[in-house]
Amino acid sequence: MTKSTSLLLATVVAFGMMATTASADIKKGQKGYLKTCKSCHGNGTKGAAMHTQAEWEDLFANGGANIIQKHAGTKAEAFFNGAFKNSAQDLRDFLFEYGNDSGNVPSCG
Secondary structure (H helix, E strand, C coil): CHHHHHHHHHHHHHHHHHHHHHHHHHHHHHHHHHHHCHHHHCCHHHHHCCCCHHHHHHHHHHHHHHHHHHCCCCCCHHHHCCCHHHHHHHHHHHHHHCCCCCCCCCCCC
């Protein structure tokens, strides 16, 4: 009985640690959005609601090729040709989490 209880407790702790990690990526993406995207696309609520979760997924597919292409020729082009590669996954996590069909609202509204 104690082995099964220990296993259950270890599983609960492991899942709790994974949830914390996932939420950290979203928070990091939110900070990145506010730093780099807010001036063009508005606050996080407005920016994330520009697309559905599926649309965000498509924009960030293949290393963000579609979103990079959308920003070609804009004042954000330099960001997408440089620092974007390092923050793409966190930014995607944030925008996906708060896409207009998710029902979630970011705290940076």
